Amino acid sequence: MEFDPQRLARARHLVVFTGAGVSAESGIPTFRDALSGLWEHFDPARLATPQAFRDDPTLVWGWYEWRRLQVRKAQPNPAHLAIAELARRLPRLTLITQNVDDLHERAGSLDVLHLHGSLHQPKCFACNRPYKGALPDVQMPQQGARLEPPRCGGCNGKIRPGVVWFGEALPQAILKQAFKAAGECDLLLSIGTSGLVQPAAQIPQLALEQGAAVLHINPQPQACLAPAEYQLTGPAGQRLPELLRQAFA
Numbered sequence: 001m002e003f004d005p006q007r008l009a010r011a012r013h014l015v016v017f018t019g020a021g022v023s024a025e026s027g028i029p030t031f032r033d034a035l036s037g038l039w040e041h042f043d044p045a046r047l048a049t050p051q052a053f054r055d056d057p058t059l060v061w062g063w064y065e066w067r068r069l070q071v072r073k074a075q076p077n078p079a080h081l082a083i084a085e086l087a088r089r090l091p092r093l094t095l096i097t098q099n100v101d102d103l104h105e106r107a108g109s110l111d112v113l114h115l116h117g118s119l120h121q122p123k124c125f126a127c128n129r130p131y132k133g134a135l136p137d138v139q140m141p142q143q144g145a146r147l148e149p150p151r152c153g154g155c156n157g158k159i160r161p162g163v164v165w166f167g168e169a170l171p172q173a174i175l176k177q178a179f180k181a182a183g184e185c186d187l188l189l190s191i192g193t194s195g196l197v198q199p200a201a202q203i204p205q206l207a208l209e210q211g212a213a214v215l216h217i218n219p220q221p222q223a224c225l226a227p228a229e230y231q232l233t234g235p236a237g238q239r240l241p242e243l244l245r246q247a248f249a
């Protein structure tokens with residue numbers, strides 16, 4: 001069945017749940033897309049675990065600096081802007097993202113729940129203190145270049161990226177807020193995620209179980225849909241602004 005745009009216009013509490021696909025049209029690679037996905041080209045075991053950082057901190061820090069500066073150069077796309085617009089139009093919106101970029105914030109979204117941390121908030125690997133020093137702004141390291149991580153002003157430990165790595169727990173307070181919003185909302189938009197990474201992937205399921213409708217926006221069609229589940233197939237930067245035009249015409 002087709003999704004009725006009026007359901008969006010009438011939503012009392014909308015949850016927007018995003019993954020890497022929402023930033024794809026800003027030029028930020030996703031993780032699992034064939035050919036272009038980061039995990040097609042890079043081994044997460046060598047780059048995205050605490051052990052990887054212990055073994056080879058300059059490789060890991062260099063890779064995340066390459067990614068951070070890629071984001072610095074990118075701009076929010078029409079999907080990020082449409083989500084910020086939705087927050088202004090609806091009585092309540094909770095934005096939950098798995099993304100570690102800041103494109104939602106730069107599009108004007110407030111109070112974004114970052115389930116997987118942020119490229120822009122590095123912290124000490126030893127004492128966990130947030131890093132207050134400046135990070136370079138313009139010079140883009142070559143892909144694969146090694147960089148020495150800065151040192152913590154408190155304990156002189158090595159500074160690590162502020163993202164959640166494989167084998168690490170998600171920030172519990174943020175996860176709790178995200179689950180609560182998913183359990184209370186009447187509509188959830190799941191945008192640009194493969195839904196393969198737990199526990200984040202439980203969020204749309206939880207909304208469905210609590211009686212909300214779920215709309216997926218993704219170029220890849222969903223394999224099967226529950227009765228209260230809908231999809232718009234295509235790039236979020238096109239499909240989401242189109243949906244807003246129909247909902248608020």
Ligand code: OAD
Nearest residue numbers: 019020021024030031032098192193194197218220235236
């Ligand atoms: P994935 O790379 O697993 O999935 C990206 C999804 O975006 C796919 O379903 C694509 O079909 C879809 N997509 C691609 N282009 C799109 C577009 N223009 N508009 C809408 N959708 C598009 O990324 P995530 O689901 O975000 O974790 O991955 C989840 C987590 O796995 C990430 O947060 C990361 C990764 O390991 C950590 O870093 C902890």
